[in-house]
Amino acid sequence: MKQKALPRIVPWVLPCVILAAWQATSQFGLIPLRILPAPTQVLEAAVRLIQSGEIFRHIAVSSARAFAGLAVGGVIGFLLGLLNGLSQISDRLLNSTFQMVRNIPHLALIPLCILWFGIDEGSKIFLVAFGVFFPIYLNTYHGIRNVEPGLIEMGRVYGLSGFSLFRDILFPAALPSILVGVRYALGIMWLTLIVAETVSASSGIGYMTMTAREFLQTDVIVLGILIYAALGKLADFSTALLERRWLAWHPAFQGPA
C-alpha cells in the first residue's frame, strides 16, 4: 500500500511547497498585499464572491461568450475545412486566402472590433470565433486530405459513395485530427476572451478583475486568474474525455484511463 501511495504523492510535493512558501512569506509581510495576496486571502475572496453569487454571474457570462464564439467559429471552420478537403475547386478558390488571413494576429483586431461592434457581446464573440476558426479549419482540412486513399478505394468497391462514404470512412478517419483542432481552439478561445474582456467589458471575469484592479483588490484579481485557469483546464479535460470515447479504436487512446 505504502509503495503504491508514494508515487501518487510525488507530483503534488512541489506545488504544496510553493503554496506553503507563498502563504508564509505573505503572512510575515515579506510580500505586500498590493503585490500579491496570501492564498488564504484569495480563498476568502472566493467565499465572499460565492456567497454574494457575483462569481457565478461572471462565470456564466464569460462561458456563454466563449462557447457562443466557439460554436460560430468552430462550425464555420469545420464546414469550410470539409468543403476544401473534399472539393478541389473550392480548395483552389479559398485555401490560399485563408492561409493569408491566418497570419493576422486576431487580437490585433480588437480596436477595429470595438469600432464595429462596440463593447457589447458582438465584439467578444467575433474575436473568439475568428480565433477558433483557424485551428478547426486547418485540422479538419488536413484530416480529410490525409485519409488513406486505399480505404476510400476499398469503400468504393464495397458500394460506399457520397454520404455513406463520408460517414463510414472520411469523417472517422479525420476525427483524430479534428479533435486536435478542437483542443487548440479551446486554448485560443479562453485566451482571446481574457484579453477581450480585460480591454472592454461590463460583465464577465475579465471585467471583475479589472474592477478589482481599480480598488487594489489583488485577492479578486488572483481569483479571476485562477478561475480562467480552471475553466481552461476543464474544457481541455472534456475534450480529452471525448477523445477517449470517440477514438477508443485508436492505439494511442487504448490502455488504462
Place this chain on the structure above:
Amino acid sequence: MTSQAVAPREAQVFNDTLGAEIRLSEVGKSFGTRQVLNGLNLIVKPGEFLAIVGRSGCGKSTLLRLIAGLDRPDSGEITIGQMQAKERSEQVRVMFQDARLLPWQSVLRNVGIGAKGDWKAQALSALEDVGLATRANDWPSVLSGGQKQRVALARALMSRPQLLLLDEPLGALDALTRFEMQKLIERVWMRQRFTAILVTHDVTEAVTLADRVVLLEGSNAALIHPVPQARPRELGDPELGHLEASILHRLLQAKS
C-alpha cells in the same frame, strides 16, 4: 501452350457454379507514353481459378484494377457475366495486398461494410468460415497480419460474390501464414464456387491455387498454362514442381 485446354476434372468442377464468366476483348491501357496492356484477349470460365503472373511492372495489377472497375481501359471491353466492368456491383469483390480494414470499426462491422438489411448474422457466418468468429468484437488493430487478411477475405465473401479478385493478397505475410491462407482460399473457393482471379509474383502460389496460369509479358498474355492437378493440392507435389519450374524458366527468359 493452348489457351482453351481444359482437363476433364475441371469441367466437372465448373458445373453448377455461381461464378461469372469474364471476357476481355482487345483491352489496352497506357500510362502516359507507356503501353501497359495492348490488345489483350482473355476468357475466364465461370467458377475458374485463374492466376496471373509476371515480372513487376508487367501490368498484372493494372489488369486486375481494370476488371475490378477501379480504372477504365483506354480501349477494348471487359464484361463480367452480363455486366460491364465499370458498373459497380456486390457481385465483384477485391482483396488487396493490405487488408484495408477500417480501424474505427469492430471486426464484425468491417465484414459487414456497405451491407444493407440484416447483415450481422451473415457477417458472423462469414467470420466463422475464416475461423475468426470469436474476434468479432475486437478492434482490427489488435489482430495479426494474417488475421487481418482473413477478415478481409470474410468481408469479400460475405455478399457471396460471383467474382473475387485477389491482388497479391498474401504478399506481405510470412511463409507459414501464407501457406495457411492459400489452403483457406482454396477451401472457400471449392465451397462457394465463385470465379477467382489471383495476381501474384509468386509462381508457387499460382500453381498451388490456379486452374490456369497466365503469364503476362510485353503488355499481353504470353503464355497460358493449365494446371490439371486434383484438389485439394498437396504440398510438394512433384507435378506442380515441374510446372512451377517451367513457368519460372519462361519468366526468367523474358527480357533478359
